[in-house]
Amino acid sequence: MATRLPGAVTRIRGLVKDFDERRVLHGIDLDIQRGEFVALLGRSGSGKSTLLRALAGLDGATADEFTVSGDVAVAFQEPRLVPWKRVLANLTLGLRHDDPKAAARAALAEVGLSERAEAWPLTLSGGEAQRASLARALVREPDLLLLDEPFSALDALTRITIHKLVLELWARHRPGVLLVTHDVDEALLLADRALVLADGRIARDIRIDLPRPRRREHPDFVALRGELLAELGVVPDDESSEDLVPLKDSVLLKGIA
Ligand code: ADP
Ligand code: MG
Numbered sequence: 001m002a003t004r005l006p007g008a009v010t011r012i013r014g015l016v017k018d019f020d021e022r023r024v025l026h027g028i029d030l031d032i033q034r035g036e037f038v039a040l041l042g043r044s045g046s047g048k049s050t051l052l053r054a055l056a057g058l059d060g061a062t063a064d065e066f067t068v069s070g071d072v073a074v075a076f077q078e079p080r081l082v083p084w085k086r087v088l089a090n091l092t093l094g095l096r097h098d099d100p101k102a103a104a105r106a107a108l109a110e111v112g113l114s115e116r117a118e119a120w121p122l123t124l125s126g127g128e129a130q131r132a133s134l135a136r137a138l139v140r141e142p143d144l145l146l147l148d149e150p151f152s153a154l155d156a157l158t159r160i161t162i163h164k165l166v167l168e169l170w171a172r173h174r175p176g177v178l179l180v181t182h183d184v185d186e187a188l189l190l191a192d193r194a195l196v197l198a199d200g201r202i203a204r205d206i207r208i209d210l211p212r213p214r215r216r217e218h219p220d221f222v223a224l225r226g227e228l229l230a231e232l233g234v235v236p237d238d239e240s241s242e243d244l245v246p247l248k249d250s251v252l253l254k255g256i257a
Contacts, residue, residue: 007034007069009144009176010055014064017050024050025061026200034143035174039187042197043232048180051197052148055178070143077149079133081121088117091136107139108132110172111165127158131165138169145175151186163189167212184228188221189214196231204231 010032017025024047032038042048054061056074081090091104108114111131121129130150137145147166151159167190170177181187187194188208196204206228210220229235 008032008067009034009036009069010178011065011067012055012063013066015051015054015061015066016063017047017054017059017061024200025054028200028202030195030202032144032176032178034176036193037170037177037191038179039191039194040178040180040197041182041184041187041194041228041232044182046197047200048182048197049148052146052178052180055144056146068144071140072144072146073137073140073142074146074148075130075133075137075150077152079121079129081124081129081132081136083121086118086120087113087124087132090121090132091139095139097139103139104135107135110138110169111135126154127162130154130158130162134162134166134169138173141173142175145170145177147177147179149180149182152181152183159186166190184225184232185216187228188224189216194224194228196228198231204228 008031010030012028012030015025015028015030016023028051030051040048040051050059052074053059055068056072057068058074081087082093085093088101088104088108091107092100095103097103105114105117108117111134113128113131113135116124116128116132121132124132130153133150137147151162154162163186177191179187179190184194188210191208194204194206194208195202196206206224208224210218210224214221216222
């Protein structure tokens with residue numbers, strides 16, 4: 001693992017967010033160090049996207065302390081490319097840079113999309129569009145990169161490729177990363193730390209000190225997976241799912257008889 005650069009890129013204390021009368025975030029404390037890769041886990045509706053949007057300054061939220069130093073870039077679950085602009089123009093859109101086109105071309109090369117620079121977004125595959133979205137975030141050279149479930153719509157093979165790519169890009173640029181995911185394995189494959197959001201609070205903050213590249217079969221990986229799944233309220237019990245097979249068979253047999 002590359003050496004961690006000193007300094008916090010994010011320091012949040014007592015972040016609160018209400019929607020109408022309902023409190024979704026109940027006082028979040030969160031530090032992210034420069035170059036640190038943090039995964040944010042939580043059940044659907046637990047407030048992960050709300051927290052990410054607050055960090056991006058996209059939604060109003062109140063906090064006792066709110067410091068996000070440097071530039072922030074976001075990539076969402078849907079690539080959100082502007083369909084009437086070519087891929088390169090999507091990257092240069094709103095980009096402040098001495099030579100935006102050269103910077104955008106370099107970012108496309110980094111994600112292996114040079115040959116699609118002049119393509120229309122709607123002609124890209126899901127994986128290509130997601131890589132373009134990553135390039136658009138990276139070309140901003142963010143100090144904090146916010147990723148909201150950016151891989152969940154991709155097929156399993158594409159996801160493996162893009163995980164590798166994200167780790168390479170992270171190692172090269174060393175932004176602080178907050179990756180929202182509901183996939184425990186994804187968190188354990190990528191991150192230095194996993195946070196679990198529950199009831200509007202950070203319920204767990206677990207350091208992931210596994211050697212890289214990570215292996216799902218590693219006993220510490222398996223142990224951490226069990227711990228995080230339990231925290232998320234999922235009982236990691238293979239036997240119960242096996243129980244369903246004979247049950248299903250008997251239901252089927254009953255149906256035939
Ligand atoms: P997650 O990303 O963890 O699935 P969200 O942050 O999207 O969860 O949502 C957290 C809660 O806040 C949910 O109950 C959701 O319905 C609610 N919520 C999110 N956005 C809005 C909004 N714009 N207006 C009202 N309620 C919202
Ligand atoms: Mg969400």
